Amino acid sequence: MRAVRIAALLLLAGGPAAGADYTPGRPVEEHAGARLDYALKCKGCHGLWGQGTPGHVPRLDGFVGLFTHLPEGRDYLMRVPGVARSVLDDVRLTAVLNWMIETYGREQVAPGFAPFTVAEVAAARLRPLEDRKGLRERMLAALRAKGLLAPGDDGIGSSPELRERSGG
Amino acid sequence: MTILDAFDRMMEHTARRIAQRSSRRGVLARLGGALVGGAVLPLLPVDKTGAKLAHANEFAKTAQTTDPTKCNYWRHCSSDGYLCSCCGGTVNVCPPGSYASPTAWIGTCVNPDDGQAYLIAYQDCCGKDSCGMCFCLGTEGEMPSYRPELNNDIIWCFGAPSMVYHCSSQVLIGKA
Numbered sequence: 514m515r516a517v518r519i520a521a522l523l524l525l526a527g528g529p530a531a532g533a534d535y536t537p538g539r540p541v542e543e544h545a546g547a548r549l550d551y552a553l554k555c556k557g558c559h560g561l562w563g564q565g566t567p568g569h570v571p572r573l574d575g576f577v578g579l580f581t582h583l584p585e586g587r588d589y590l591m592r593v594p595g596v597a598r599s600v601l602d603d604v605r606l607t608a609v610l611n612w613m614i615e616t617y618g619r620e621q622v623a624p625g626f627a628p629f630t631v632a633e634v635a636a637a638r639l640r641p642l643e644d645r646k647g648l649r650e651r652m653l654a655a656l657r658a659k660g661l662l663a664p665g666d667d668g669i670g671s672s673p674e675l676r677e678r679s680g681g
Numbered sequence: 682m683t684i685l686d687a688f689d690r691m692m693e694h695t696a697r698r699i700a701q702r703s704s705r706r707g708v709l710a711r712l713g714g715a716l717v718g719g720a721v722l723p724l725l726p727v728d729k730t731g732a733k734l735a736h737a738n739e740f741a742k743t744a745q746t747t748d749p750t751k752c753n754y755w756r757h758c759s760s761d762g763y764l765c766s767c768c769g770g771t772v773n774v775c776p777p778g779s780y781a782s783p784t785a786w787i788g789t790c791v792n793p794d795d796g797q798a799y800l801i802a803y804q805d806c807c808g809k810d811s812c813g814m815c816f817c818l819g820t821e822g823e824m825p826s827y828r829p830e831l832n833n834d835i836i837w838c839f840g841a842p843s844m845v846y847h848c849s850s851q852v853l854i855g856k857a
Contacts, residue, residue: 542855544800549857552800557785557830558839561802561854566783566840600828672840 547612550605555595555613563617568672576668578618579656581626586652591629591637593645603635610634621661740821741791749851752817756801759788760819761833762849765806767815772851775806779847782807783840786833788822789857798857807838809847 544552558570565572580586590596590610599606610629614622642648656662740758748754749766756772757764769776785804792799824831836846 541799541853544855544857549800552855552857553787553789554830556854557787557802557837560783569784569839595830600824600831 547605547608550601550609551612554599554601555609558595563613565669566672567670569669571668573613573617575617575621578614578621578623579661580652581614581618581621581623582659582661583652583655585648587626587629588637589642589648589652591634592640592642594642597638597641599638603631603638606638607631607634738791740819741793741796744791744793746792746794750815752815752819755792755794756790756799756851756853757817758790758819758821759786759801759823759833760803760817760849760851761823762805762816762846763812764815764817765812765848765850768806768812768848770806770848770850773853775850776809776812776848779806779809780841780843781850782838784837785852786831786835786837787854790821799853800855800857802852802854803833803837804850804852805837805841806847806850807836807841808843808845811846812848814848 558566559573560566560570563572563574563577565574565576571577577590580590583589596606596610599609601609607629614626614628653662653667657664740753741755744753744755744758745751746755749756749772750764752760752764754766754772765774765776766772770779775781782805785802787800787802789798790801791797820833822831823833826832826834829835836844838844838846
């Protein structure tokens with residue numbers, strides 16, 4: 514009888530599939546649509562929770578929405594290399610961009626910001642950013658001037674190996 | 682009171698409610714409907730996952746789910762390098778003395794036990810010399826290195842304390 518009860522408990526728990534390694538004890542989360550595309554194409558570097566990779570890849574969570582406060586920010590988000598060069602087609606890429614703003618930028622997004630449209634994403638990704646780094650630095654300075662970004666925050670931080678090299 | 686006692690009470694309560702509210706014929710009719718419906722549903726022309734999953738299915742045809750130290754273990758469908766499972770670690774734990782990279786490339790593998798596609802993060806363990814054990818080359822869904830975010834020849838140690846590659850782990854991060 515005990516064995517039957519335990520078997521029933523296991524069935525309720527969702528079958529024999531392996532558990533989610535990053536979230537022990539919680540069910541394996543279903544991914545579909547834009548969330549699945551984000552997971553397969555972006556998550557490896559921008560992080561499972563949009564936290565980024567210190568020293569290499571900017572965090573999205575609590576950061577990406579800030580760009581919507583700047584006139585050139587909307588254009589930047591569609592043209593930044595990871596977006597413009599994606600293997601996703603225009604429709605799926607647009608869905609990922611909107612999912613990203615909704616998921617990781619909800620708290621920071623500018624009032625009245627309109628979702629990205631397929632037509633504008635299709636056009637923007639064909640125009641490569643010529644000075645990505647310079648444009649990004651100018652935008653971060655503008656965000657700091659508006660009081661939206663802390664002075665020492667560039668969204669990237671520094672990685673452990675860089676700290677090692679500099680002796681700290 | 683144990684959780685099993687609580688479970689017993691819940692099951693009993695549920696069974697009594699069903700018994701009170703339904704007739705046996707009704708249950709049989711619905712059960713019959715479910716069986717017929719279940720047989721018809723798989724025939725419907727629904728493309729659930731697209732071409733990528735078709736690739737992952739190829740690997741799954743000969744994959745097994747019991748021995749992670751073999752190249753045909755289901756999670757290794759896109760694993761390129763030494764298996765951490767052979768190096769003192771597991772599919773999701775780096776061997777002692779190495780660091781889990783915060784970056785990874787993410788692929789899809791089908792578990793042949795349930796036929797379901799899962800998202801696997803191919804996360805390298807870094808900061809220790811090459812392990813040299815159990816080299817496997819899975820290439821499902823992989824792309825050339827000019828698509829670095831989808832390439833597995835690259836040493837995925839960006840952001841780890843050291844770029845020295847030790848082995849590859851295969852962390853399950855979700856269902857596709």
